[in-house]
Amino acid sequence: MTSFRAEMHNLFLAAIPADQLNNRNINITFQHYGWDGKGGRSMQDVGEEYFLTRERVRQVATKCSRQMAEQADKHLSTLPGMLSIINQMAPAKAERIEAHLRAHGLGDDALEGVLNAAKQFNRVGKHLRVATEFNQRFVILPDMEGSAAKVLAKARKLTSNVGMTAVRDLLPYVPGIPERQALDYIRDVIAIREDAVWLDEGKNWVWFSETPRNRLITCLHRMLSTFSSVTLEGIRQGANRYYRKGAKTPAELLAPPAVIKSFLLSWGQATCSDAGIVRKSPNFNPSKEVLDFERLIVDYIISRPGKVAREKELENMLVPEAEDKTPHPKKRNFSNALNYSPLISKGRNRGEYIANGAI
Known part of the structure; x- marks a missing residue:
């Protein structure tokens, strides 16, 4: 199969009048539009190489491309197939599309040249372009900048x-x-x-892995600093309670257990058994963010029969009212810990609380 680059060269030879056929014209046109397979160059760059102004480069390239457009249908057999693949895959990373084209035997040309041909010869895909973001080339639509x-x-x-x-x-x-x-x-x-x-x-x-702040990891630190082991489901429940604090639209951890397990293995500070039991690994870094009231509540719950405690029972034990009915000064801290701590979750019955995820 003839390559796109070879077909473009043959098209140039067939379409350009004999008196205009010279290496300079073909080099200017092909280098500017990327039909030499190298991705294209600005008019300024091409002009500096051939000691021409930007305007003169534009005139030469535009005239040649218009002449080529008149005979494009006769010589470009590979272009429709290439554009079909590009349109099916775009938007996408340019390298991925180029690899796909190579795998289908459609040449190793940079996409800039192919898309410029679509634009100059009014073919399907003329609206696509290659844009560079974060030093990576992407084939995008016009409104995707x-x-x-x-x-x-x-x-x-x-x-x-x-x-x-x-x-x-x-x-x-x-x-x-x-x-x-x-x-x-x-x-x-x-x-x-x-x-x-x-x-x-x-x-x-x-x-x-290098995100400065990760609230799931913060939650895991607090849970594994308190319990020797926790369940995957307990991690999910604890995380979702933790995220609701102060959130207008609460974020939720909805990942399936297998994904959470994969996260733990990637994190490297915890292990997870096939049964979904999570334990800290030897390199676990204990959290200093566990609040006193969290520990007090958890310790009390674990000490109770069935490891369940009612809210009123916890309140009377930890933040009792004064004799004059004045609220305990730490009542707000207690309420925040009870409602938002990842270490605590609601029990089966109303008003009951358990140590979340503890084994």
Whole structure:
């Protein structure tokens, strides 16, 4: 099969009048539009090489491309197939599309040249372009400028708040794109970060290991600093109680147990058995954030029959009213610990509390 680059060269020879056929014209046109397979160059760069002004480069390249457009249908047999694949995959990382084209025997040309041909010759895909974000090339639609930055910012925020990110939660930041293509694009964008760790084979869940703040890890520190072991479900329940504190729209940890287990293994400070029992590993770093009232409440609950205590019982024991009915000065601290601590959860009956996830 003739390559796209070879077909473009043959098209140039067939379309350009004999008196205009020279190496300078073909080099200027091909280097500017990227038809030499190297991704294209600005008019300024090309002009400096050939000692021409930007305007003269534009005139030469535009005239040649218009002449080539008249005979493009006769000579470009590979272009429709290439554009079909690009349209099916875009938006996407340019390298991924280029690898796919190579795998189908459609050449190793940079996509800039292919998309410039679509634009100059009015083909399907003329609306696509290659944009560079975070030093990575992406094939995007016209209204997607800056979308990679938005996706990464939201993913970073979710990781900070919930501990990990579901790729599907980022779909609103890639609107108007078929779901499969949008999900693949989001995965391409996430892969920009070197600290991205995928938590499942399907690449549906990810966390960033170098995110400065991760509330799931904070929650785990508090739970494993208090209990010798906890359950995976207890971690989920504790995390979701913890996130609700002060949140207008509470974030929730909705990842399945297998994903949470994968997160723990990646984190490296805890182990998880096949039965879903989580224990601290030798390199576990104890938390200093466990509040006194959290420990007092947990210790009291564990000491009770059935390891269950009622709210009123806890209140009378830990923050009793004064004889003059004045509220205990630590009543607010007690209420916050009871309602938001990841170490505590509600029991089966109303008003009952248990030590969350403790084995």
